[in-house]
Amino acid sequence: MRIALVGNQNSGKTTLFNVLTGSNQKVGNWPGVTIERKIGIIRGTDYELIDLPGIYSLSPYSLEENISRRFLFEEQVDLILNVIDSTSMERSLYLTTQLLELDIPVMIALNMADIADKRGIKIDLKTLEERLDTTIMSISALKKTNVFNLIQTIKQSNYRKNHYKHIYDHHIESTIESLVGLVDTTHKRFLSVKLIERDMLFESHQTKETLSFIEQLSTQYLRDMEQVIADERYRYIEKIRDEAVSARRDRLTVTDRLDAIFLNRYLAIPIFIIIMFSVYYLAAGPVGGWTVELVDGLMSGFGDWMSVFLIRVGASPWAVSLVVDGIIAGVGAILNFLPQLIILFLLISLLETTGYMARIAFFLDRVFQKVGLSGKSLIPFIIGSGCSVPAIMSARTINDETEKKMTILLTPFIPCSAKLPIITLFAGYFFQDRSGLASASLYFLAIFIILLSAYLMKNILFKGKTSSFILELPEYKLPSVTYVLYDVFQKAWAFIQRAGSVILMASLVVWFLISFSWNMTYGIPANESMLASIGNLFSWVFYPMLGELSWGATVSAFQGLVAKEQVVASMAIIAGYSDSTSEGLLIFGSQAFGFFTASSAYAFMVFNLFSAPCFGAIGAMRQELGTTKRMWKAVFFQTGVAWVLGVIVFQFGRLLEVMFS
């Protein structure tokens, strides 16, 4: 049996999905977390459960609604489990009235029953069941109340098969009746209503006969039929509401009280700045930097010990080098940053689950609107400081196509967690006491370039276009400790896995290419290695921003495509990471990278932050932008911006250095 989970955004579908299937899908406290459909098996049964994206309607206009509609219309579904947020019954039932028109049994789970109860919303289940002619169960997915009964009911197929109810006025109902006789598909009633609405995706089912019925019907109304149908649905729901739902009105909820502070005209911005500064201070700034030094010490101690140990057991020099200079140097250079990333992932997870993220989107929309983006662009930008891949995917919640594409294009400019090692390394060495300031300046530069690019694109490419913004502010929620820990663990584990697979492989390749010459001799000077000759081919590209033809910097920057942290791993291997000094001193004290000055260091950082993201993120851009051509455009745009910025920074920095020395 196949069951489709359908409901509004943020109605708790994914939470219910996780409870029913025992899996751990991503849950967030902003609308639109489920982007693609997910499939699981309900525990203790062999029933397939499909979690569809949250939708408000089965209209033809939005991507999510289309995915869900196509799925329900075209695939074999045995039961629709309609999840309803008990605290907003009317809007939820609007979708229900559409689902009931399909020839699929519908069962309703009234979710968040506990919250509705607390807010004084009383729902008369029996009347509601009678009116909608279907089984309704009151549950709380978060507290797992009544979920067992829900499974039992489904198992015993104890739900009533709904029969059709008259919800429109008699003109429309009789037209539907006539149309049902004329169309030749499944879901006849659903299709008939779509034909009346003149839904463009079903126009191919329209015939002369159906059209004549519909034109006749239209003459009865002054408005167009799409609006008439919506009005009628809501009129019907209002009737049900009056019979089955009673609510205590106009009470200040906890969320209202918190919003009075967080969205206060004078306090909102200062609070936002304080929160973002704390995130930065703890993750990218001093606290995060401190953890890096701590692990770095342990790691180089381990490298020394391993080197001594291998020599003692009689390993050959190249084998010692493979382990110490290749594996430990490359992978170790990355693992240093793990604690810092855990802090960052934890903080982002907290912003997501509490509901504050949606507030930021709400009150900064004004600013982003000015440059042609949406307040919702901020969600990808903030998630992007963790990883660009989920960030690019979360851009789907943006209503407007242009705003969405621009957000996807610009999200990789935000320094992601894998770029943090680059920032920490360069800023820590070249700007010592002011390293905090130097790394903060990169975040501000990223924001500035994003706003500037968006503004230019809006005024040159998409002139005179207006767009809309529709968002629901979710209730504030205390984050669930288990969920947050799980979420952080997942992301950290993915990072470790990458260090153990992609980074390990790339490190071994780099070690091999740098340790051997083209005629396979080991123990040659680095600048006679295969890697050096490859790098020399392209080093002219970076000359304008480094002031030096450096094969080492060139090959390292290229490896940013594999993963941004690989830039650091590669530099560590090239520098010969086997002495027991700090990482920065080692890399920049080496012959290969000794040429770096403050301005070329900053320029190189800028290039690596803005240039094409890693393959993972490029893949995500390809998927979300829809075509490979758009993906290439994005990649060239990003790399072009990066190169130009890098050159400007270096040339300007060198000028300053000359003037003040």
Add this chain to the structure above:
Amino acid sequence: MKSKHQKNHIGDYTSLSNLRRGQKGKVLSLDIDDQQLRRKLLDMGITEGVQIKIKKIAPLGDPIDIELRGYELCIRKHDLSMIIVEVIS
């Protein structure tokens, strides 16, 4: 701060964007050409006759959080200006 001069009185017909915080209006029509936006607003329950209250205004004056049908929705001022209402409180 121009709203000081153009206070809306009960019974006035105006666009939703002209209402102040706490005021309520009853929807008369949606004056929107963009099909997609119009359908979206209809789907969200902004149909003829529904009562809408201005609940929260973003610190920078836009967008605006409105309350209708027992839930809340944030919409840009520009879009609200296309919703014609009768002021009821």
